[in-house]
Amino acid sequence: MCGIVGLMARHEVGADLVEGLLALQHRGQDSAGVLTSDGTFHLKKGNGTVGRVFNEKNLSRLTGSAGIGHVLYPACGPGSAEDAQPFYVNHPFGIAMAHNGNVTNYLDLRRELMCKDFRQLTSLSDVESILNVFAEELDRTNLRRFAPASVFKAVAGVFRRVRGAYSVIALIHNRGLLAFRDPYGIRPLTYAREGRDFAFASESVAFDRLGFHKFTDVKPGEAVFVDFDGKVHRRQVQRGTPRPCIFEFVYIARPDSVIDGIDVYEARLRLGGRLAAEVARQGVRPDVIVPVPDTARPAASALSSALGVELREGLIKNRYIARTFIMHGQERRILSVRQKLNPVRSQVQGRNVMLVDDSIVRGTTSREIVQMVRDAGARRVFLAITAPPLRFPCVYGIDMMTRGEFAAKNRTAEQVREFVGADALIYQTYEGVAAAVRGDTAVPGFCTACFDGKYPTGVARRYLAQMERERRRWTM
Numbered sequence: 001m002c003g004i005v006g007l008m009a010r011h012e013v014g015a016d017l018v019e020g021l022l023a024l025q026h027r028g029q030d031s032a033g034v035l036t037s038d039g040t041f042h043l044k045k046g047n048g049t050v051g052r053v054f055n056e057k058n059l060s061r062l063t064g065s066a067g068i069g070h071v072l073y074p075a076c077g078p079g080s081a082e083d084a085q086p087f088y089v090n091h092p093f094g095i096a097m098a099h100n101g102n103v104t105n106y107l108d109l110r111r112e113l114m115c116k117d118f119r120q121l122t123s124l125s126d127v128e129s130i131l132n133v134f135a136e137e138l139d140r141t142n143l144r145r146f147a148p149a150s151v152f153k154a155v156a157g158v159f160r161r162v163r164g165a166y167s168v169i170a171l172i173h174n175r176g177l178l179a180f181r182d183p184y185g186i187r188p189l190t191y192a193r194e195g196r197d198f199a200f201a202s203e204s205v206a207f208d209r210l211g212f213h214k215f216t217d218v219k220p221g222e223a224v225f226v227d228f229d230g231k232v233h234r235r236q237v238q239r240g241t242p243r244p245c246i247f248e249f250v251y252i253a254r255p256d257s258v259i260d261g262i263d264v265y266e267a268r269l270r271l272g273g274r275l276a277a278e279v280a281r282q283g284v285r286p287d288v289i290v291p292v293p294d295t296a297r298p299a300a301s302a303l304s305s306a307l308g309v310e311l312r313e314g315l316i317k318n319r320y321i322a323r324t325f326i327m328h329g330q331e332r333r334i335l336s337v338r339q340k341l342n343p344v345r346s347q348v349q350g351r352n353v354m355l356v357d358d359s360i361v362r363g364t365t366s367r368e369i370v371q372m373v374r375d376a377g378a379r380r381v382f383l384a385i386t387a388p389p390l391r392f393p394c395v396y397g398i399d400m401m402t403r404g405e406f407a408a409k410n411r412t413a414e415q416v417r418e419f420v421g422a423d424a425l426i427y428q429t430y431e432g433v434a435a436a437v438r439g440d441t442a443v444p445g446f447c448t449a450c451f452d453g454k455y456p457t458g459v460a461r462r463y464l465a466q467m468e469r470e471r472r473r474w475t476m
Contacts, residue, residue, distance in 0.1 A: 003027035006169035014062030028073030031084035038064030070098035094173030101166035148233035165396035176227040183240025185220025246446035270436035272302030286354035290314030300356035349377030363407030
C-alpha cells in the first residue's frame with residue numbers, strides 16, 4: 001500500500017501536495033516525493049516520512065500549478081532511494097507518474113521493456129514499468145494530434161500489458177493530469193473538484209485537508225483526464241469486476257475516509273457488531289473491553305454496546321512510533337510493540353479483559369500485547385479479531401508475502417490461541433467481514449485473497465515463489 005495525490009489548481013500546489021501526503025502518511029513511511037510543473041518539472045523525493053523529506057527550502061523550489069505526490073510502503077523488502085516516487089520520462093512530452101499497488105507480471109514486463117522496447121529501467125519500482133508501458137503506448141498514437149482519446153488509448157494499452165493492482169496518477173507535461181485504476185479496482189482512488197481546482201488521492205481524507213468538499217471514486221477500469229484548459233474527460237476504458245481490497249476497510253484506510261461509497265468508520269462499527277454475535281456464541285463474558293489502538297477502536301465500541309460490557313482505554317499508544325505492521329524485520333516489530341503500547345494497570349488489573357484487534361498476521365505482535373496485559377495484572381485475557389484468519393500472501397501491495405509467516409496458515413484457531421497466549425480467541429467469520437464492510441452499498445464483492453487465496457487477477461505460481469524468495473532475502 002502507498003499513498004498518492006495529484007493536484008491541478010489556479011495557484012501553486014507544492015505545499016498543498018505535501019499537506020495531502022501528510023493526510024496519507026499512514027499508507028507509507030519509507031519515502032516521500034513530490035513533482036510539480038510550471039513549464040518545467042521540479043522533483044524532490046527521498047527516504048523517510050513527509051516531515052523529514054520536505055522543508056521550507058526545498059518546498060520553495062516546487063513551483064507550479066500542477067503536480068503529483070507519493071508516500072511509499074514497499075510491498076517487498078525495505079525499499080531504497082531509487083524506488084522513491086514519482087518517476088518521470090522525458091518522451092513523449094514528459095510524463096511523471098506515481099502509483100499505489102503491485103504489478104504481478106513485473107518480471108516479465110521488465111524483461112519485455114528492456115529487451116523488446118529497448119527502455120532502460122533504473123529501479124525495481126513497479127511504477128517505472130507502468131510509466132514506460134504508458135509512454136510506449138502513447139508514443140504509438142499521433143502525437144501531433146494529441147487529444148484525450150490518445151491518452152485513453154494508451155491507458156487501454158496499459159490494461160492489456162500490466163497485470164495486478166494499480167491506481168495511478170500521472171502528469172503529462174503541458175497537457176494535463178491523468179488518473180486511472182486497474183479493471184478490478186483493488187486499490188482505492190478518488191477524484192474531487194472545486195470550480196477549476198482538481199484533485200486525485202488514495203483516500204478522501206486528503207480532500208478534507210485541501211478544501212475539497214465533494215468527491216467521487218475513479219471506477220475500476222476508468223481513466224479521468226483533466227486538460228490544462230480545465231476540461232474533464234472521463235472514459236470507462238475497460239469493463240471490469242469491482243473487487244476493492246477488503247483489508248483497506250479492516251485496517252489500512254483512515255476511519256475518516258470514504259472508499260467506493262463505503263464509510264470506513266461505519267464499516268468498522270459494523271465489524272464490531274458482527275463480532276459481538278461470535279463472542280456471544282462462544283459464551284465468553286469479559287469484565288471490560290479494551291481496543292488495541294487505533295484501528296480497532298470503532299469495532300470495540302460497537303462490540304461493547306452490543307454485549308453491554310464497559311469499554312476502557314486499557315492500552316495507551318505512543319504516537320511517535322510507526323505502525324508495526326509495516327515495519328521490516330521481526331526483531332524491529334517485537335521491540336516496537338513495547339515501545340508503542342503501554343497498559344493502564346488500573347483498567348485491567350484483576351479483570352477479565354477482552355482485547356479487540358483488527359487482525360492477526362504473524363502472531364508475534366498479538367502475543368506481546370496479550371503478555372503485556374497479563375503482566376499488568378489481568379486475571380484472564382481474551383482476544384477478539386474483527387477479521388477472519390489470514391492465511392494467504394497479498395500480491396497486490398501489502399507486505400505479507402510469505403505463506404509461512406502467517407500464524408493461521410497451518411494452525412487451527414485453537415492452536416493460534418495457544419500461540420498468542422490468550423485464554424480465548426474469537427475470529428470474525430468470512431461471511432461476517434464481507435457483509436459488515438459492504439453494508440447497504442452496491443459493491444458486488446471484494447478482494448479477499450488474504451483470507452481465501454482467490455486472487456481476482458489470477459497469479460502464476462512462479463510469481464508467488466519469486467516473491468517469497470525476495471521476502472525471505474530481505475527478512476534474514
